[in-house]
Amino acid sequence: MEYTVMLPAAGSGKRMGAGFNKLFLEIGETPILIHTLRVFDSDPDCAGILLAVKPEERGQIQDMLGQFGITKVKALVDGGEERQHSVASCIEAHEGAGVVLVHDAARPFIRRDVIRKLVDMASAKGAAIAGVKAKDTMKMARNGVVEKTVNREALYIIQTPQAFRYEVLHEATKKAEEDGFLGTDESMLVERLGHPVHIVESTYDNVKMTTQEDLVFGEVLLKRKQEEDLDDADRTRL
Template sequence: VPYQIIILAAGQGKRMKAKQNKQFISLENKPLIVHTLDVFYNDPNCTLINLVINPNEQSEMENLLAHFKYTNKVSLVHGGVERQDSVYQGLKACASKDGVVLIHDGARPFVKKDSLERLTEQAEYIGAALLAVPVTDTIKRKTDSGLTSLNRNELWAAQTPQAFHFSIIEKAHEHAKKTGYLGTDDASLVERLGLPVEIVQGSYDNIKLTTPEDVEKAQAILKKRSMNKGE
């Protein structure tokens, strides 16, 4: 299924506690965001990449795109204060307002090709789909009235990419904006419209690099991959 993608890199990476935006952290001599871009740049189904960035990092990103020879299909878009604002800007900048659009965290470099295929097929069919994995921890809900335990068999950890018919996610973002709703992912905005969203089971390796510990996990995943390739 052909698709456009919005890749989000306009955050600050505060929890990573690095000296700069975590997108520039080097893994096996390549910045994190380059690992993520490579997945989609090399996918023939990906027709356009809107890379959403912090305006202060425009020249750094331009240099990086030139250095790693991204000659076509990548364009830079200025993000906003919250992740949801950055997605909104990315949607506005899409060349086509039809077909399937993916929304993905720049800090999630290990998404697999077969996951992408299953995800985009479901999105085309249902209208909205996301990658997720079954939760392995027991999750507790803590409120002012005390603790409750959730049924783990029903719980999924949401990942990205999340994939949508363009018109559905556009409508969902406009509705969220109008009603002042700020979600932590994009599928939740579609759920609020009462429209169906499908879960596509992804991989536990599709981590988001959030804290310094995640850098070690990422290095282990890269090492496992290069061993599997027989390098």
């Protein structure tokens, strides 16, 4: 089933401490943004990519798209002050209906099988988000003092992509704008409507490149992915 993906790429990446858009940082001599775009550009089910960017970075990103042969970007829209505003701009630029995904441009290691499960779930149920179960003991604390230990069996660490039928996400975003509500992710906006949001199991490799330590981990993940691709190619030749 086809889908359209929206990528907010207008952040500043302050926690990375690079002094510029962290998406331009490289893993294996290729910008993070391009690694992420390649996942969707190479997916036959991806009908198009909408990219929210800073106006002053538009030219640089257009040059990168040409340099690395990215062909499915249908529009570069102006990003906003907050992620929610950038996604709203992508929603307005989207033509058509169907399933839409919102994905962090700084998560280059999302697996295609997870994308497929999200699209199928969103098509059937209206809303689906990627997540992994919490592995560590979780405690609720106030002012640095533990109040209680939380049952981690019921806790998920939420990632992206987050997938929705277009009309569900459009309604949720419009309602949030009318109410002056700013959410932490798209799922939160949909939850406000009382719409059920289903979790699809993702992988712990789907890391968001946020800090310098993440870049080191990213190099390891990229090397492993390249080795897996070589193994797959060898098996195909056999």
